[in-house]
Amino acid sequence: MIPLSWYLTFSFMMIGLGAYGMAVKRNLIRVLIGAEIMANGVTVALVALSLYMETFTFTGQALVILVISVAAAHTALAMVLMLMYNSRYGTVDLGRPGIQEEMQSE
């Protein structure tokens, strides 16, 4: 059987990759993918911890079911907000809504 620290190492690497994507990327869709990668790391950690605790319960697995459902809902809303952002600012570039005007004035 695999030690718990392997799973936690993996999940923390996933969370680090997702945080890197969310911190660095300018494309809104990349930021969303980074958030989803973080959510995947968290679900792996939750399931591993629920299996390795002293007394096994299904709390971790049920929590992961709820996390996956809420992830579906928040991805849908985030994509719709991105469509709104695109139609209002004319770009999906994060944090620089006036970029088109700058490019035109140059």
Added chain:
Amino acid sequence: MQGNELVDLLEPVEFIAIAAIVLFLAYLALEHRDIVYAVFSFGIMASLVAGFFLLLEAPFIAGMQIAVYTGGISVLIIFGVLLLPRAQDTTLEAFEGPSKRRVGLLVSIFAVVFAAALALLYEWPAPAGWDTGIPQQRVDLAQSLEQLAVWLWGEHGIYVQMIALVMVTALVGAIAVLKMEKAERMNPESKDYGIGSSNDGGDETPVVDGPEEPEDEQEEVAE
């Protein structure tokens, strides 16, 4: 689980193989220049994470991961890329500045160092007998679905209704945002930037069924 060496070796090899593929695909999903390929590699990554849930004796979570993440969320993102052609602009992949890039590298280095410290230094709880090669069976897999259903539907049924309300909220919120978007297209506010700023911004709006259709008849009426 006869305890012979080949079977003992199988689980760590599976874990390392899946972890390497998943981390590589996650890196590709963040760094591939073409965002369509990036989203596809995210979908494959999400279906490979289900392998971890199978290793962790949670078959229902693995099925739900494949059904919802690979089947739902990656399809949502692919559809979003289809609807947002601007997202395929590769100039967006350049870094905003050296300071932001340094922050990102610091975050990832911190993640790797902290993960190594977690793995090597801390004493994690382990079920009895995991290091002797004869692990205690913690979950009766034949009863796993039954017990999970009893936990979720029988004892904590309110969570299921909460999920139903969250889903309905997502639907109604999406409709409300799309109605706001339509109202804004009908009466654009004057702004310093965006489509309201310049008169030729209207040609840039990504609507193909918009003002294209009645253009010809209207020209005839006007002339």
Added chain:
Amino acid sequence: MDFIPVLIWALLGVVLVVVMLLASWVLRPHVLQNSEKLSSYECGEEPIGPARIAYPYNYFIYTILFVVVDVMGAFLWLLASSSLRLDIPVVWQTLIFVVIIMLGINFVMRTLPQTTLDGKETLELYQERKEARAHSTGHSGGH
């Protein structure tokens, strides 16, 4: 040793795919591949721009509907694979769960036509744009 049939099936699958790809590569005619051959067919017209174009935003609602029904199906799958499905209180819970989601889908399907521009609104918008354009060209002195 119970896994030997699985291994045989996996090997068979890999061999089948490889052999089929190789056979089609051997058997198909290798004609000259130029830009005309590789361009996408658009009814004899010259294709302009890339094949990835924009679609109206309202199609996205159908994807969200699919995801909602997907999650609902996952929950009902968990219920259907247990013995709880014959429990009377759980049947009522299931009914409430399905009815809430169905009411949401009903509301969305009835509201969906309001999020698209209908013909009259498109005409209004076009006339406004045209007026504004005529106004701006009149100011700049025309051509």
